[in-house]
Amino acid sequence: MTITQNDTAGVTFGRRQCVIRIGNVSARASWRAIIVVAALLVGAFAIAVVAVGLGKYTVAPADVLGVLTGSNTSFDRVVVLEWRMPRMLMALLIGSTLGISGAIFQALTRNALGSPDIIGVTSGAYTGALIVIAGIGGGYYAVAAGALIGGLVTAVLVYALSYRNGLAGFRLIVVGIAVSAVVNSVNQWIIIKIDFHTAVTASVWQQGTLSGQSWSQALPMTVCLVVMAAFLVAMGPQLPVLQMGDDAAGALGVRPDRARLAYLVVGVGLVALACAAAGPISFVALAAPQIARRLTASPGVGLVPSAVMGAVLLLVSDVIAQQVFSGSELPVGAVTVSLGGAYLIYLLISQARQR
Amino acid sequence: MEPPAQRTQRNRVVGLLIAVALLALTCVASLAIGTENVSVSMVWQAVTDYHDVGDQWIVHDLRIPRTVLALLVGLALGLSGTLIQAVGRNPLADSEILGINSGAALFVVSAIAFLGMTGIWTYIWFAFAGALFAMLLVYLVGMTGRATVTPVRVLLAGVAIGAVMDGVGYAVRLRNPQAFNNMRFWDAGALDARPLEVAAAIAPFIAVGAVLCLVVGRSLNVTALGDDLAKSMGGNVARTQILSLIAVTLLAGAATAGAGPIGFVGLMVPHAVRRFTGPDWRWILAYATAVAPALLLAADIVGRVIIRPAELPAGIVTAFLGAPVLIWLIRKRGADRS
Amino acid sequence: MTSAESGHPVTGQRDSRLSADHLVIGYEDTAVIADLSVDVLDGRITAIVGPNACGKSTLLRGFARLLKPSGGQVILDGHDIGSLHTKEVARRLGLLPQTSIAPEGITVADLVSRGRFPHQKVLRQWSRSDDEAVAEAMRCTGVCELSGRLVDELSGGQRQRVWVAMVLAQQTPLVLLDEPTTYLDIAHQVELLDLFAMLNREQDRTVVAVLHDLNHACRYADQIIAMKSGSIVAQGDPKSVITEELVEAVYGLKCQIIDDPQTGTPLVVPRASPHVRART
Numbered sequence: 001m002t003i004t005q006n007d008t009a010g011v012t013f014g015r016r017q018c019v020i021r022i023g024n025v026s027a028r029a030s031w032r033a034i035i036v037v038a039a040l041l042v043g044a045f046a047i048a049v050v051a052v053g054l055g056k057y058t059v060a061p062a063d064v065l066g067v068l069t070g071s072n073t074s075f076d077r078v079v080v081l082e083w084r085m086p087r088m089l090m091a092l093l094i095g096s097t098l099g100i101s102g103a104i105f106q107a108l109t110r111n112a113l114g115s116p117d118i119i120g121v122t123s124g125a126y127t128g129a130l131i132v133i134a135g136i137g138g139g140y141y142a143v144a145a146g147a148l149i150g151g152l153v154t155a156v157l158v159y160a161l162s163y164r165n166g167l168a169g170f171r172l173i174v175v176g177i178a179v180s181a182v183v184n185s186v187n188q189w190i191i192i193k194i195d196f197h198t199a200v201t202a203s204v205w206q207q208g209t210l211s212g213q214s215w216s217q218a219l220p221m222t223v224c225l226v227v228m229a230a231f232l233v234a235m236g237p238q239l240p241v242l243q244m245g246d247d248a249a250g251a252l253g254v255r256p257d258r259a260r261l262a263y264l265v266v267g268v269g270l271v272a273l274a275c276a277a278a279g280p281i282s283f284v285a286l287a288a289p290q291i292a293r294r295l296t297a298s299p300g301v302g303l304v305p306s307a308v309m310g311a312v313l314l315l316v317s318d319v320i321a322q323q324v325f326s327g328s329e330l331p332v333g334a335v336t337v338s339l340g341g342a343y344l345i346y347l348l349i350s351q352a353r354q355r
Numbered sequence: 356m357e358p359p360a361q362r363t364q365r366n367r368v369v370g371l372l373i374a375v376a377l378l379a380l381t382c383v384a385s386l387a388i389g390t391e392n393v394s395v396s397m398v399w400q401a402v403t404d405y406h407d408v409g410d411q412w413i414v415h416d417l418r419i420p421r422t423v424l425a426l427l428v429g430l431a432l433g434l435s436g437t438l439i440q441a442v443g444r445n446p447l448a449d450s451e452i453l454g455i456n457s458g459a460a461l462f463v464v465s466a467i468a469f470l471g472m473t474g475i476w477t478y479i480w481f482a483f484a485g486a487l488f489a490m491l492l493v494y495l496v497g498m499t500g501r502a503t504v505t506p507v508r509v510l511l512a513g514v515a516i517g518a519v520m521d522g523v524g525y526a527v528r529l530r531n532p533q534a535f536n537n538m539r540f541w542d543a544g545a546l547d548a549r550p551l552e553v554a555a556a557i558a559p560f561i562a563v564g565a566v567l568c569l570v571v572g573r574s575l576n577v578t579a580l581g582d583d584l585a586k587s588m589g590g591n592v593a594r595t596q597i598l599s600l601i602a603v604t605l606l607a608g609a610a611t612a613g614a615g616p617i618g619f620v621g622l623m624v625p626h627a628v629r630r631f632t633g634p635d636w637r638w639i640l641a642y643a644t645a646v647a648p649a650l651l652l653a654a655d656i657v658g659r660v661i662i663r664p665a666e667l668p669a670g671i672v673t674a675f676l677g678a679p680v681l682i683w684l685i686r687k688r689g690a691d692r693s
Numbered sequence: 694m695t696s697a698e699s700g701h702p703v704t705g706q707r708d709s710r711l712s713a714d715h716l717v718i719g720y721e722d723t724a725v726i727a728d729l730s731v732d733v734l735d736g737r738i739t740a741i742v743g744p745n746a747c748g749k750s751t752l753l754r755g756f757a758r759l760l761k762p763s764g765g766q767v768i769l770d771g772h773d774i775g776s777l778h779t780k781e782v783a784r785r786l787g788l789l790p791q792t793s794i795a796p797e798g799i800t801v802a803d804l805v806s807r808g809r810f811p812h813q814k815v816l817r818q819w820s821r822s823d824d825e826a827v828a829e830a831m832r833c834t835g836v837c838e839l840s841g842r843l844v845d846e847l848s849g850g851q852r853q854r855v856w857v858a859m860v861l862a863q864q865t866p867l868v869l870l871d872e873p874t875t876y877l878d879i880a881h882q883v884e885l886l887d888l889f890a891m892l893n894r895e896q897d898r899t900v901v902a903v904l905h906d907l908n909h910a911c912r913y914a915d916q917i918i919a920m921k922s923g924s925i926v927a928q929g930d931p932k933s934v935i936t937e938e939l940v941e942a943v944y945g946l947k948c949q950i951i952d953d954p955q956t957g958t959p960l961v962v963p964r965a966s967p968h969v970r971a972r973t
Contacts (some may be wrong), residue, residue, distance in 0.1 A: 011802055012837075013800065014841025021820070027816075036587070119735075162686075172684055174681065174685040175685060181618070189671060240807065244796065245790065245792060247871075248790050248794075251787060251788035251790060252783050252790075253780035253783030254805070275508075279736070293798075297797045328529065335526075336522075338523050338526065339794065345516060348512055350495050352497075352500030
C-alpha cells in the first residue's frame with residue numbers, strides 16, 4: 001500500500017494531492033479538500049456538543065461528552081439523548097442532503113444560481129408533500145414519494161419552459177423564479193385550505209422547521225439517504241465530466257442524457273427527502289456547494305464537501321433559530337432565508353466585481 | 356383617409372376610453388360579487404342612497420372600502436412598475452420582484468413590532484424608508500461593479516434582496532405575533548378587512564406619485580434611449596431619474612403599507628398595454644392608470660370566488676397570472692440579448 | 694474524381710477500423726447526411742473538407758457516436774458503434790470537440806487527467822498508468838510547465854493544447870478532431886497540425902480531422918474526403934482529389950492549383966478578381 005504525499009510521478013497538480021493505492025484500488029484527492037472536510041466534521045461535532053447543552057436546562061459540554069461516552073448517567077442523559085440529540089442529528093442529515101442536491105443541481109445547470117430552491121424544485125416538492133399530507137395522508141415514505149413526484153414535475157416544467165434551441169443559463173433561472181412564484185402561491189393556497197389552527201402555524205409550515213423532529217423520522221430518512229449516496233458513488237465521477245459539455249462528456253464515454261437524467265432524479269429525490277422531513281428549507285442548497293468550493297479551492301462543486309458544509313450550515317442555522325429569541329423559537333427556514341439571502345447578495349457582488 | 360399618425364392617435368384615445376369603461380365595469384363587479392352576491396340594483400342603491408337595508412351593508416361596509424383600496428393600490432403598482440421598466444430600461448421588473456415591496460414591508464413590520472406603531476398614518480413613513488432602502492441595495496448589488504448591467508442581473512439582485520428582507524421580516528413578525536394577528540395579509544398581500552381610513556391614508560401619497568408620473572412622462576421616451584443618446588437629445592436624465600425614484604418610493608411604499616406586498620401587477624401591465632399603445636411611455640402610463648386597477652380588482656374578485664366561501668388573497672392570484680407572463684417574456688427575448 | 698463507392702486507397706494495404714455504411718443522420722425531420730458510405734484509412738491522417746453546412750461536422754460527430762443515425766451504421770472494429778459500451782468506444786476513439794467548457798477554477802493537470810475517465814473505475818481512481826498517461830500527454834503537447842496553472846488564465850493557443858493533451862491522455866488509437874484550428878493564429882495552427890502529424894507518424898494513431906482550410910488539409914492529410922450538401926463528392930489522396938474543377942464544384946470558387954513549394958502537395962490559389970488585380 002502506498003500513500004504518497006507529494007505530487008504524483010511526473011504530474012504537477014498545482015495543489016498537493018493525496019494518492020492512496022492498495023493493490024488495484026486507488027484514489028486521489030487534494031490535501032486541501034481532505035483537510036477542509038475533516039475540519040468541517042470536527043466543527044460540526046463541536047457545535048453540536050455545545051449547542052445540545054443550551055436551553056432552559058443547560059448541560060456543560062464536558063457533561064455532554066460524558067453522556068455520549070456513557071460515563072454520565074444523570075438526568076443529563078435524558079435531556080441530551082431524548083430531547084435534543086434527534087433534532088441535532090436531523091439538522092446534520094437534512095443539511096447534508098440539501099448540500100448534495102444543491103451541488104448536483106448547480107453542476108447540471110452549470111450555474112452557481114441553479115439551485116433547487118431558486119428554480120422552484122423545492123417549492124414543487126413541497127407541493128407534493130402538502131398534497132399527500134392534506135389529501136391522502138401517510139407516513140414519511142408516502143410524503144417523501146409525493147415530494148419526489150412534485151419536485152420532478154416542477155423540474156421538468158422549468159426545463160421545458162426554458163429550453164429554446166438550447167439552454168441559456170439565465171433563462172433557466174428566470175423561468176425558475178417565475179415557476180417558483182406560481183408554485184409558492186399554490187402552496188399557500190393549499191395551506192389556507194387545510195384547516196390550521198392559527199395563521200402562525202400555517203406560516204411556520206411555509207418556512208421549514210426542525211422542531212418536533214424525532215427518531216421516527218430520522219430512521220427512514222437515513223435509509224433513503226444511504227441508498228441515494230450509494231447510487232451516487234456507483235455512478236462514479238460522471239458529474240465532473242458532464243460539466244465539460246455534452247460533446248466532451250460523450251467523447252469520454254459518458255452518455256450525457258442518461259447521466260443527466262439519473263443525476264436529476266437523485267437531486268430531486270434528495271430535495272424530496274429533506275422536504276418531507278422538515279418542509280421547504282431554502283438557501284442551504286444554494287450556499288453550501290459554493291462556500292465549500294471556495295474553501296476547498298476545487299474546480300466545480302464537489303459532492304462530499306457540499307454535504308458536510310450543508311450539514312454545518314443547517315446546524316448553525318438551527319442553533320440560531322432556537323437561541324436568538326429567548327423564549328420563542330424561529331423556524332429554521334426563516335434563518336436560512338436571511339443568511340442565505342445575504343450570502344446570495346455577496347455572491348452577486350463578487351461576480352459583478354470579477355467580470 | 357386621415358394620415359396614419361392621426362389615425363393611431365385616434366385609436367389610442369378610443370382604446371383608453373375602452374379601458375376606462377372596463378375599469379368601471381370591474382368596479383361594479385367588485386361591488387356585486389363575493390362570498391355573497393349582491394344584485395346590481397342593490398349595489399346602485401347602496402352607493403347612491405344608502406340605507407341599512409338588506410345586503411346593502413355588505414356593499415357599504417365591506418366592498419366599497421375594498422374596491423377603493425384595490426383601485427388605489429392597483430394604480431400605484433401599475434404606475435410604479437411602468438416607471439421602473441422605463442427608467443431602468445428593464446422589461447423584467449416591477450416593485451415586487453425587485454424586492455422594493457419587501458423592503459417596505461420589512462420596515463413597516465419592524466415599526467409595528469419594535470416601536471409599537473399601529474396606525475397607518477405613522478408606519479407609512481417607514482414604508483417609504485424601506486422602499487428606498489431596498490432600491491438602494493438593488494442598485495448597489497445589481498448595477499455597480501465591472502460586470503455589465505443586464506436585466507437578469509438586476510432581477511437576481513432584487514430576488515436576493517427581497518428574500519433577505521422577507522426572511523428578516525418574518526422573524527420580526529414572529530417576535531410579536533399578537534400585533535400581527537389581524538395582519539395576515541403580509542404573507543400574500545390582501546385587500547380585505549381594511550377600513551376605509553387605510554385607503555384615505557395612502558391616497559395623498561399615491562396622488563403625488565401619480566402627478567410626478569405626469570411630470571416625467573414626456574421625458575421618459577427620451578430617457579429610454581440610453582444615457583448618452585438622451586443627453587444628446589437635450590433630455591435631463593438625472594432629473595428624470597430622481598423624480599422617478601421619488602415617485603416609485605411613494606407609490607410602492609404606499610401600496611405595500613396599504614395592502615401588503617402584491618406582485619406582478621406592475622410587471623404585467625406595461626407589457627399588456629404596449630400592444631395598444633406602442634412604445635410611447637406617456638400612453639403606457641395613461642393606459643396603466645386604467646388597466647392596472649382593473650387587473651388588481653379582477654384578481655381580487657377571482658380570489659373571492661374561486662374557493663368560496665374561503666378567500667384567496669389577491670397577491671396569490673396575481674402571482675398565478677403574472678408568472679406565465681414573466682416566462683413568456685423571457686422566452687421571447689432570444690438567446691443572449693440583454 | 695473518384696466516386697463515393699470506390700473507397701479504396703491508392704496504397705491499398707491498410708484495413709479500416711472506422712467506417713460509415715449507408716449512414717443517414719439528421720436533426721428532427723431533415724436528413725443532413727443521406728446514404729453516405731466511406732472507410733477511414735487506418736494509421737493515416739484523413740481530412741474532411743467542404744463548405745459551411747455541408748455536413749462534415751455532422752459526419753465526424755456521427756463517427757464519434759455523439760449523434761444517433763436514423764439509418765445505416767457506423768462501424769468500429771467490425772461492430773456497430775451503437776452496440777458497443779460507451780466507455781469501450783471512448784477507449785478506442787477520442788474526440789476533440791469544437792466547443793468544450795473548462796470548469797471554472799480547474800488547473801491544467803486536472804483537466805488533462807479527466808481524459809483518463811474511460812479507463813477508470815469506481816475503485817480505481819488513479820492508478821499508475823493514469824499517472825503516466827497524463828504525464829506523457831502533457832509532455833507531448835508541451836504543456837508541462839503550465840501544469841499547475843488555471844486553464845482560465847491561458848491564452849487561446851495554450852488552452853487548445855491543453856484540450857489536445859486531454860484527448861491524448863485518453864490513449865486512443867483513433868483521434869477525431871472537429872475544426873481544431875478555428876480559434877488559433879497561424880503559428881499555433883501550424884504547430885497543432887504538426888503535432889498531429891507527429892502523433893500519426895510516431896505513435897501510429899489514426900487521425901480524422903474536419904478542417905476548414907483546404908491548404909492545411911492538402912499538406913497534412915493522406916486522405917481527403919470532400920463533402921457538399923451531405924454527400925461525398927470525392928475522396929482519395931490530395932493530389933487526385935483537389936483539382937480546380939472540384940474546388941469550383943464544391944466551394945464555388947474559381948482557383949488555380951499549384952504545387953506547394955515546401956511539400957509538393959496541392960496549393961489552392963484563388964483567382965484574383967478584377968478589383969484586386971487593379972491594385973497591383
